[in-house]
Amino acid sequence: MLEIAGLRAGYGTVEILRGVDLVVGKGEIVALLGSNGAGKSTLNNTVCGLYRPFGGAVQFDGRNIADAASMSIVQAGLIQVPEGRRVFPNLSVRDNLELGSYRRGKPARRHNLDRVIGIFPRLGERLQQAAGTLSGGEQQMLAIGRGLMGEPKLLILDEPSLGLSPVLVEEMFALIRRLNGDGLSILLVEQNVMQSLAIAHRAYVLENGQIALSGPAADLAQHPDLRRSYLGQ
Amino acid sequence: MLDPGILFAGVLNGLLAGGVYVLVAVGLTLIYGVLHIINFAHGSLLMLAMYAVFFLWRLTGVDPYAALPIVIGGAFVFGYILYRLVIGRLSHGRDENILLITLGVSIVIDNVALLIFGGDTQTIETPYASSFVELGAALLPLPKIISFVASLLLCIVLGLFLARSDTGKAIRAVARERQGARLVGIDVDNIFALSYGIGIACLGAAACLLMPTYYVTPSSGHAFVLVAFTIVVLGGMGSFAGAAVGGLVIGVIESLGGLLLGEQLGQIGISVVFILILLLKPSGLFGARQ
Numbered sequence: 001m002l003e004i005a006g007l008r009a010g011y012g013t014v015e016i017l018r019g020v021d022l023v024v025g026k027g028e029i030v031a032l033l034g035s036n037g038a039g040k041s042t043l044n045n046t047v048c049g050l051y052r053p054f055g056g057a058v059q060f061d062g063r064n065i066a067d068a069a070s071m072s073i074v075q076a077g078l079i080q081v082p083e084g085r086r087v088f089p090n091l092s093v094r095d096n097l098e099l100g101s102y103r104r105g106k107p108a109r110r111h112n113l114d115r116v117i118g119i120f121p122r123l124g125e126r127l128q129q130a131a132g133t134l135s136g137g138e139q140q141m142l143a144i145g146r147g148l149m150g151e152p153k154l155l156i157l158d159e160p161s162l163g164l165s166p167v168l169v170e171e172m173f174a175l176i177r178r179l180n181g182d183g184l185s186i187l188l189v190e191q192n193v194m195q196s197l198a199i200a201h202r203a204y205v206l207e208n209g210q211i212a213l214s215g216p217a218a219d220l221a222q223h224p225d226l227r228r229s230y231l232g233q
Numbered sequence: 234m235l236d237p238g239i240l241f242a243g244v245l246n247g248l249l250a251g252g253v254y255v256l257v258a259v260g261l262t263l264i265y266g267v268l269h270i271i272n273f274a275h276g277s278l279l280m281l282a283m284y285a286v287f288f289l290w291r292l293t294g295v296d297p298y299a300a301l302p303i304v305i306g307g308a309f310v311f312g313y314i315l316y317r318l319v320i321g322r323l324s325h326g327r328d329e330n331i332l333l334i335t336l337g338v339s340i341v342i343d344n345v346a347l348l349i350f351g352g353d354t355q356t357i358e359t360p361y362a363s364s365f366v367e368l369g370a371a372l373l374p375l376p377k378i379i380s381f382v383a384s385l386l387l388c389i390v391l392g393l394f395l396a397r398s399d400t401g402k403a404i405r406a407v408a409r410e411r412q413g414a415r416l417v418g419i420d421v422d423n424i425f426a427l428s429y430g431i432g433i434a435c436l437g438a439a440a441c442l443l444m445p446t447y448y449v450t451p452s453s454g455h456a457f458v459l460v461a462f463t464i465v466v467l468g469g470m471g472s473f474a475g476a477a478v479g480g481l482v483i484g485v486i487e488s489l490g491g492l493l494l495g496e497q498l499g500q501i502g503i504s505v506v507f508i509l510i511l512l513l514k515p516s517g518l519f520g521a522r523q
């Protein structure tokens with residue numbers, strides 16, 4: 001579904017990603033792990049067309065999207081729920097959700113809106129409220145709901161558990177598993193290592209702009225390097 | 234003390250004049266809200282639109298009110314293309330560059346206008362220019378009533394467009410969250426150009442509504458923009474509702490200032506308001522949300 005090969009990217013002349021290979025297959029949850037500043041968000045944003053890559057190949061659904069504009073990448077069904085939510089604070093919850101189908105999924109907007117409200121009843125109770133006045137957890141739901149409104153083939157979630165209470169984090173991971181159960185392919189970018197490995201099929205560990213480890217999630221969970229770096233064991 | 238009848242007439246006249254101010258200010262505040270810059274070319278583009286109305290009338294005999302759809306459409310296309318070809322391209326996506334480029338555009342337009350049109354004052358003669366409507370103690374010029382009603386209608390249409398349509402929502406989304414907008418597939422550069430075009434279309438409408446009672450010279454845009462800028466600051470930078478309310482308030486202040494201090498000094502009221510807002514509530518009446 002998504003195939004990244006030798007991706008180099010960064011800002012201005014500073015190279016952050018130094019040759020990254022990563023694959024997400026249809027129906028998979030793939031976790032992309034790594035500490036703060038490793039380059040995870042740079043990877044997402046480059047793949048989604050917010051920044052031009054310096055080099056390398058990005059294929060989505062059999063199509064080269066390395067130099068495509070963000071809108072045509074959304075059109076193709078690759079949708080990102082960004083770090084920090086980036087909802088539209090001045091628009092109502094309903095308008096935020098409707099704009100999720102601005103480029104894609106517009107014909108089924110009503111149906112998808114009902115579906116998203118079914119997943120997040122709290123959003124349904126707040127449809128007229130300005131998104132900027134929602135709590136952090138509600139904004140995260142809204143960002144995911146907005147992403148789902150575009151009928152993604154592959155959903156990239158960038159640190160969805162960031163800033164949530166432990167109970168909400170549990171709910172978030174359960175939700176991700178449920179969405180995947182309904183057939184959605186997911187690239188889950190997280191610092192929450194063990195919980196991510198528990199629901200992912202495969203995982204990659206990004207360090208200093210390169211993939212340091214990769215493999216089936218169950219294997220990585222046992223990997224001594226990973227346990228040492230992230231769990232201090 | 235002033236006679237209540239005169240005061241009443243002054244307030245009404247001020248409200249009527251405020252209608253066109255609202256249009257000019259709404260265009261300015263929309264461009265500010267989305268692009269985060271003061272459009273320094275606003276006055277020059279208003280002046281160009283006024284010349285367009287003048288020449289349409291002079292060369293083809295089209296009445297300024299009948300010219301509304303043509304001039305609004307033409308101004309939109311002109312603004313859109315100006316953004317696409319000049320402002321957007323030269324700014325390389327940096328807000329502070331856009332500011333300087335609009336200033337440059339304004340200087341170029343003013344001087345080209347002076348070169349081509351000369352410095353003479355041009356006016357339009359219409360049969361209804363000196364018609365009045367009596368309302369209680371007030372005698373109101375018909376063209377001002379028309380311009381007030383048309384301005385408000387156009388603002389309502391624009392407000393509904395921004396509130397209801399997908400493109401309008403996208404404009405409001407881009408105003409506050411550009412990255413989020415890109416991630417739902419909004420063509421942000423196109424929204425910039427559209428917003429600029431709509432802001433200039435407001436000037437096109439204002440030009441049609443002004444010309445029956447006003448004159449045009451290459452420098453006549455600037456007076457309006459100073460007023461419009463005060464309105465935008467009063468209402469809150471980027472606030473649509475603020476521009477609407479602020480426009481009417483400023484119209485009344487100018488009119489009453491003229492009554493109390495004489496025509497020449499009426500504008501002092503506006504400057505005083507401007508300074509008071511900056512001192513007391515810099516975010517403006519509707520700007521607290523920012």
Ligand SMILES: Nc1ncnc2c1ncn2[C@@H]1O[C@H](COP(=O)(O)OP(=O)(O)O)[C@@H](O)[C@H]1O
Pocket residue numbers: 011016034035036037038039040041042043
């Ligand atoms: N917009 C930007 N401009 C310049 N440097 C950036 C920008 N965003 C991130 N960086 C830098 O790129 C590196 C990787 O950041 P990021 O991709 O956000 O990491 P992660 O998401 O893994 O925490 C960091 O050193 C960060 O400072």
Ligand SMILES: [Mg+2]
Pocket residue numbers: 040041042083158159
């Ligand atoms: Mg990040």
